[in-house]
Amino acid sequence: MNTPTPKTEATPQDQPNWRAVGALSGVFALRMLGIFMVFPVLAVWAADLPDATPALIGLALGVYGITQALFQIPMGALSDRFGRRRIIVAGLLIFAAGGLVAASAETIWGVIAGRALQGAGAIAAAITALVADITPARFRTRAMAVIGASIGGAFGLSMVLGPLLEGLIGVPGIFLLTAVLGIAAAGWLLLTVPRGAPNGAPAATGQGGRLGLDLFRQPGFTGLTMGIFMLHMVLTAGFVILPGLLRDSTGLAVSGHWQIYLPVLIAAVLCMVPMVLKAERGTRAHGMVLLALAQVAAGLAVMAFANSSAWPVIAGLWLFFIGFTFMEAHLPARVSQVVPEDRRGAALGLYSTAQFLGAFVGGAGGGLFLGFTNIPTTLGLAAALMTLWLLLMATACRPRNS
Structure with missing residues (x-):
């Protein structure tokens, strides 16, 4: 039996x-x-x-x-x-x-x-x-x-x-x-x-007794980490400029800027969602990252050459937010895909650190540069840096399984 x-x-x-x-x-x-x-x-x-x-x-x-x-x-x-x-x-x-x-x-x-x-x-x-x-x-x-x-x-x-x-x-x-x-x-x-x-899971602070700097040898990780650094650098630098630029170009007081941000963000998210869906198919992920970088760079360039005209500034802001919202949603998932499972904590720790450092460099550097130049030049420099990073990502930082 x-x-x-x-x-x-x-x-x-x-x-x-x-x-x-x-x-x-x-x-x-x-x-x-x-x-x-x-x-x-x-x-x-x-x-x-x-x-x-x-x-x-x-x-x-x-x-x-x-x-x-x-x-x-x-x-x-x-x-x-x-x-x-x-x-x-x-x-x-x-x-x-x-x-x-x-x-x-x-x-x-x-x-x-x-x-x-x-x-x-x-x-x-x-x-x-x-x-x-x-x-x-x-x-x-x-x-x-x-x-x-x-x-x-x-x-x-x-x-x-x-x-x-x-x-x-x-x-x-x-x-x-x-x-x-x-x-x-x-x-x-x-x-x-x-x-x-309750799950007895290992701590995921990402330290494990080492900083995890060896992860930068992992294909794709360096590009993704530098990508989030650059993204938050230009974001923070942009917001040193953007409130005054919107006020001067649209005539709206700062308290009324939500009337611009709300429709622009809704339109950006509607355009971003198809990009995320395509990126999730795997083979198109790297292409979608390049497209998002191009959108961020183009948005900054359009605002730089807007000559304080309202509609070009709003159009540039829309392009910027399409690329930014896609990168914010997609990059952390890509990081966890390109590193070994037992190193994800360390990888995400380094990724977050790069993000925060980018915010600091963008705020301090953007304000310092603005003090010596003007708004179009500062935005133009940010657009040039994102274009340079786009070219590097397209050539040297392509992951093996993108």
Whole structure:
């Protein structure tokens, strides 16, 4: 008589905790909303502050990137020792404190200090690790995509909310609101995310005792990492210029710029979605990246030569956002595809660091360059840099399995 083989049933440990993943994506989105909401309004408001110069305004916009890059690895390591939730909550409270400092600033230096403190509450590595802790390996890429989508949504929402709120509560009020968002996110985390790591997954801070610099020998990884650096460099440099450019070309006050951002972003996303679908087929992924880079470069060039005319500026902004939203959605997934599975944590850590450094270089460098030249020259330089990167990606950085 044969003994029947017992059926193997899926245990709760084999299933992702989508409720917790959703909560973590919400926490991350609230923090990034606080970072991005001042992008469309800061440059014009800060120009009236004591000691303000284009270089210091750019620094105020992008300084969060350098502190976020510097503190990401230490905060990730501390989460290994003291627990993910504690470190994420601590980072959110540091972020909230930065918002309070910036809200009470009376000079540009106070805004710089507040933004730097906001960046020091670096929780990206700890959140990524906690997502890995609560998600089985086979669901991890999907969970990371949820996090990425929430960040993209936060960026789009901030482009609309920033100008709207500027008209209602002013930029100091927006900074105060970011502090409230940080505290709210900390409370949400404590209420919705479990303490432990039910799936027994390895920590995913991406350190593993080494920095992972050998990953730059991985085909395709260098191009993707430098791509996100360049993308956030031109994004932050662009927002040193864009609020004033939109005001002068359209005649709209900054508080009315949401009327431009909202339709432009909707139109950009509608054009971006087919690109993402084509990229997911695998063989067209690299071609879609090149197309997105061309769109970003073309958008910057159109704005550079717009001569302060409204429709060319809006058209350039639309082209820029098509390429930008595609790259934001697609590049993290490509990174996880071109590196070994057991090195994804390290790869995403390096990728995020490059992104934050790009924001710092773009803000500081864009403001400094603008102080010596003018808006068309600064935008033209950004377009030239993206064109150069497009040519390099088309020739030297093509992945083997693109």
